[in-house]
Amino acid sequence: MSWTRRQNEIIDAALRLTAAGGLRRLTVKNLSAAIGVTEPAIYRHFRNKAEIVKALIQRFDSAVPAAGVTGISGVRQFILGRFAQVAAAPDLARVMFAEELFMDDPEFTSLMLSMRQRHRAALGRALAEAQAAGEIRDGIAADELFCILLGPVRLLVKQWGMSNGAFDLEERGGALLETMLSLLRPETAKRKEDEENETENHRN
Amino acid sequence: MSWTRRQNEIIDAALRLTAAGGLRRLTVKNLSAAIGVTEPAIYRHFRNKAEIVKALIQRFDSAVPAAGVTGISGVRQFILGRFAQVAAAPDLARVMFAEELFMDDPEFTSLMLSMRQRHRAALGRALAEAQAAGEIRDGIAADELFCILLGPVRLLVKQWGMSNGAFDLEERGGALLETMLSLLRPETAKRKEDEENETENHRN
Amino acid sequence: MSWTRRQNEIIDAALRLTAAGGLRRLTVKNLSAAIGVTEPAIYRHFRNKAEIVKALIQRFDSAVPAAGVTGISGVRQFILGRFAQVAAAPDLARVMFAEELFMDDPEFTSLMLSMRQRHRAALGRALAEAQAAGEIRDGIAADELFCILLGPVRLLVKQWGMSNGAFDLEERGGALLETMLSLLRPETAKRKEDEENETENHRN
Amino acid sequence: MSWTRRQNEIIDAALRLTAAGGLRRLTVKNLSAAIGVTEPAIYRHFRNKAEIVKALIQRFDSAVPAAGVTGISGVRQFILGRFAQVAAAPDLARVMFAEELFMDDPEFTSLMLSMRQRHRAALGRALAEAQAAGEIRDGIAADELFCILLGPVRLLVKQWGMSNGAFDLEERGGALLETMLSLLRPETAKRKEDEENETENHRN
DNA sequence: AATGAATGAGTATTCATTCAT
DNA sequence: CATGAATGAATACTCATTCAT
Numbered sequence: 001m002s003w004t005r006r007q008n009e010i011i012d013a014a015l016r017l018t019a020a021g022g023l024r025r026l027t028v029k030n031l032s033a034a035i036g037v038t039e040p041a042i043y044r045h046f047r048n049k050a051e052i053v054k055a056l057i058q059r060f061d062s063a064v065p066a067a068g069v070t071g072i073s074g075v076r077q078f079i080l081g082r083f084a085q086v087a088a089a090p091d092l093a094r095v096m097f098a099e100e101l102f103m104d105d106p107e108f109t110s111l112m113l114s115m116r117q118r119h120r121a122a123l124g125r126a127l128a129e130a131q132a133a134g135e136i137r138d139g140i141a142a143d144e145l146f147c148i149l150l151g152p153v154r155l156l157v158k159q160w161g162m163s164n165g166a167f168d169l170e171e172r173g174g175a176l177l178e179t180m181l182s183l184l185r186p187e188t189a190k191r192k193e194d195e196e197n198e199t200e201n202h203r204n
Numbered sequence: 205m206s207w208t209r210r211q212n213e214i215i216d217a218a219l220r221l222t223a224a225g226g227l228r229r230l231t232v233k234n235l236s237a238a239i240g241v242t243e244p245a246i247y248r249h250f251r252n253k254a255e256i257v258k259a260l261i262q263r264f265d266s267a268v269p270a271a272g273v274t275g276i277s278g279v280r281q282f283i284l285g286r287f288a289q290v291a292a293a294p295d296l297a298r299v300m301f302a303e304e305l306f307m308d309d310p311e312f313t314s315l316m317l318s319m320r321q322r323h324r325a326a327l328g329r330a331l332a333e334a335q336a337a338g339e340i341r342d343g344i345a346a347d348e349l350f351c352i353l354l355g356p357v358r359l360l361v362k363q364w365g366m367s368n369g370a371f372d373l374e375e376r377g378g379a380l381l382e383t384m385l386s387l388l389r390p391e392t393a394k395r396k397e398d399e400e401n402e403t404e405n406h407r408n
Numbered sequence: 409m410s411w412t413r414r415q416n417e418i419i420d421a422a423l424r425l426t427a428a429g430g431l432r433r434l435t436v437k438n439l440s441a442a443i444g445v446t447e448p449a450i451y452r453h454f455r456n457k458a459e460i461v462k463a464l465i466q467r468f469d470s471a472v473p474a475a476g477v478t479g480i481s482g483v484r485q486f487i488l489g490r491f492a493q494v495a496a497a498p499d500l501a502r503v504m505f506a507e508e509l510f511m512d513d514p515e516f517t518s519l520m521l522s523m524r525q526r527h528r529a530a531l532g533r534a535l536a537e538a539q540a541a542g543e544i545r546d547g548i549a550a551d552e553l554f555c556i557l558l559g560p561v562r563l564l565v566k567q568w569g570m571s572n573g574a575f576d577l578e579e580r581g582g583a584l585l586e587t588m589l590s591l592l593r594p595e596t597a598k599r600k601e602d603e604e605n606e607t608e609n610h611r612n
Numbered sequence: 613m614s615w616t617r618r619q620n621e622i623i624d625a626a627l628r629l630t631a632a633g634g635l636r637r638l639t640v641k642n643l644s645a646a647i648g649v650t651e652p653a654i655y656r657h658f659r660n661k662a663e664i665v666k667a668l669i670q671r672f673d674s675a676v677p678a679a680g681v682t683g684i685s686g687v688r689q690f691i692l693g694r695f696a697q698v699a700a701a702p703d704l705a706r707v708m709f710a711e712e713l714f715m716d717d718p719e720f721t722s723l724m725l726s727m728r729q730r731h732r733a734a735l736g737r738a739l740a741e742a743q744a745a746g747e748i749r750d751g752i753a754a755d756e757l758f759c760i761l762l763g764p765v766r767l768l769v770k771q772w773g774m775s776n777g778a779f780d781l782e783e784r785g786g787a788l789l790e791t792m793l794s795l796l797r798p799e800t801a802k803r804k805e806d807e808e809n810e811t812e813n814h815r816n
Numbered sequence: 817a818a819t820g821a822a823t824g825a826g827t828a829t830t831c832a833t834t835c836a837t
Numbered sequence: 838c839a840t841g842a843a844t845g846a847a848t849a850c851t852c853a854t855t856c857a858t
Binding site (some may be wrong): 027028029039043048 | 830831832833834835
């Protein structure tokens with residue numbers, strides 16, 4: 001799906017509005033005022049407000065490199081890219097969590113699900129390679145790995161957003177990432193001379 | 205703060221409403237209808253709709269053991285309790301993610317903040333003890349530890365919510381928790397005698 | 409009609425409320441809160457909110473000396489007393505104009521009419537004596553005299569109220585009164601006294 | 613500022629409503645019903661109810677000749693115009709006295725103030741000329757002159773409003789005006805013309 | 817003399833959306 | 838491609854008042 005110029009204009013405005021005052025400010029009225037047309041004009045370009053929000057989310061998501069570099073550096077790139085993107089457009093952090101507001105709307109959930117799958121696929125590929133390369137320990141299910149890596153990322157972004165950017169997101173995010181990666185590093189890699197391959201799955 | 209019977213009735217109704225259809229269904233009108241009174245009657249018992257939402261959140265939060273068992277078992281209890289609670293009142297989980305909706309109410313923001321601090325304090329204490337007891341590796345900043353443990357928890361809860369409870373949250377949550385704990389276990393514990401205290405913070 | 413202690417308490421509170429924030433703030437809720445009871449309690453002491461407002465107006469009015477000193481000094485006393493009263497309880501100026509808000513309520517209009525008649529009677533007597541004594545010129549109908557004297561007084565009070573007491577009401581009011589009295593003085597009387605009074609009346 | 617046709621329609625309706633039942637009847641609901649649209653439709657044409665009231669007042673005020681004829685005849689025209697206007701739209705007069713109701717809206721207060729200043733300026737100019745022409749005596753401050761002339765006018769209008777138009781406002785108002793002007797005439801001028809005017813001004 | 821609980825009627829305002837032009 | 842005008846449905850909230858206790 002590709003957008004017309006006007007549609008892009010609208011998405012931009014929607015982004016700016018949401019950034020400035022949360023999703024609550026994202027009304028058709030404000031939107032139309034922001035780009036200097038009347039409300040009905042919006043409906044020439046989007047069937048729905050929902051369509052606009054979807055476009056908004058996709059736009060925000062599209063900035064994330066779906067594929068590309070692989071292995072552990074791919075993982076780093078993906079996550080650091082996320083931090084950089086949010087830090088560059090600070091208030092947009094809110095958009096990232098817009099989904100939460102629409103959790104009950106089935107139209108959105110499917111969109112979000114497909115987005116998440118895209119992320120998981122991209123990240124999953126990189127992680128698999130990293131595991132193969134011995135940069136990340138084996139024996140952790142892909143789903144869990146995804147949660148363990150991205151959960152903290154999201155939480156940090158959220159904390160940053162709620163604190164109104166009180167700390168340096170990229171710095172703290174980078175540190176967090178390295179901590180996580182170090183935790184995930186195979187023990188053999190950490191102590192190369194170690195033959196013992198105690199499994200990481202100590203479930204009780 | 206303790207609630208009257210009627211106030212509790214209202215909070216209960218609010219809980220049911222939110223559970224049934226998300227925060228969007230939580231209107232004063234629905235609320236009053238749900239407990240069989242007229243709208244103004246609500247205002248005898250709560251000054252605001254915001255007050256009701258706050259009460260809702262506090263109720264939701266109060267189920268989490270703020271203090272109590274300590275060390276690693278305290279950590280387990282805290283997190284498993286979270287999963288259990290959400291699983292028990294499924295859609296209410298959304299309330300926890302709806303911060304955005306009320307972000308401009310300063311009273312609300314401060315409530316959320318104090319809650320988060322309470323959590324962090326409780327969890328932090330347990331984690332510190334676990335570190336002291338050698339159950340969790342040293343050298344990770346408290347903030348990062350918090351993010352690393354709670355980020356995945358939140359994300360899993362969210363995935364569960366968006367999938368409409370398609371999987372067993374407590375089971376998957378339990379597994380995730382153990383994976384995380386195993387990652388966090390000190391290497392010394394893993395390899396019986398390690399004098400080297402190589403820090404885990406490989407930041408580059 | 410005489411009020412019980414509780415009724416007086418209510419009227420006092422009503423006065424304070426109106427003074428502090430206009431008639432809009434004069435609600436049964438605020439009223440009851442102000443004297444520390446619940447709303448229904450008010451209705452033990454007044455049948456209506458209207459009854460309270462009536463009492464309020466009468467209370468304000470009762471401070472004006474209905475009769476007493478006569479002749480031109482009676483006129484002076486009546487008007488200067490009005491200024492002094494308002495100046496002493498500044499915000500009460502609003503109450504004085506509360507009537508205007510209820511102009512369409514017949515219950516009030518009759519009350520106001522009777523009040524006005526009382527004023528007119530009191531002032532009229534004094535004015536008649538002043539005319540007889542040659543202190544005020546003949547040939548002006550009592551109604552007009554009333555308007556001409558009290559209209560400017562009310563307007564000045566209103567200006568003072570709307571300017572938030574930006575000038576000294578009693579001083580300016582006194583000057584205004586003397587100007588008016590000088591205008592009303594018979595020409596024969598005036599021409600004789602012109603020399604003595606000239607300085608006093610020429611303010612610009 | 614010029615109004616669209618619909619806006620004028622709304623102002624007219626507001627006028628009729630206020631006339632029929634006081635400001636209390638002037639609700640958005642009644643307003644919309646009066647012109648046969650739904651309530652939200654009103655907000656296409658006015659941002660606020662306050663905006664409507666302001667328009668109402670301006671409309672009411674605009675009928676007064678701000679400038680024009682000068683000297684004593686300008687004064688006469690201004691004041692008689694006021695009486696005529698009120699007599700033509702009787703109950704609307706109340707709007708002019710309802711300042712209290714909106715006293716807390718600063719925009720409103722400033723509108724009232726600027727109106728009053730406009731009046732004072734217009735009348736002041738005419739009065740200054742009249743003084744220069746020897747039609748009104750010297751030595752009375754402009755402020756006092758304004759009070760002395762307009763105070764009685766307002767009071768008479770109010771009495772007329774509260775009596776539900778029981779007397780002929782224009783007639784009584786005209787008489788009052790002439791009495792006031794005769795009082796204000798310079799004594800030197802007066803003594804010369806005394807014979808001609810004596811009969812006209814002596815009403816009792 | 818007062819309260820706790822409630823109500824009917826109403827308040828201004830907002831929102832996404834539609835339709836004829 | 839856009840507008841002017843409108844709408845149905847909601848929204849949170851307020852007010853004076855009543856009633857059983």
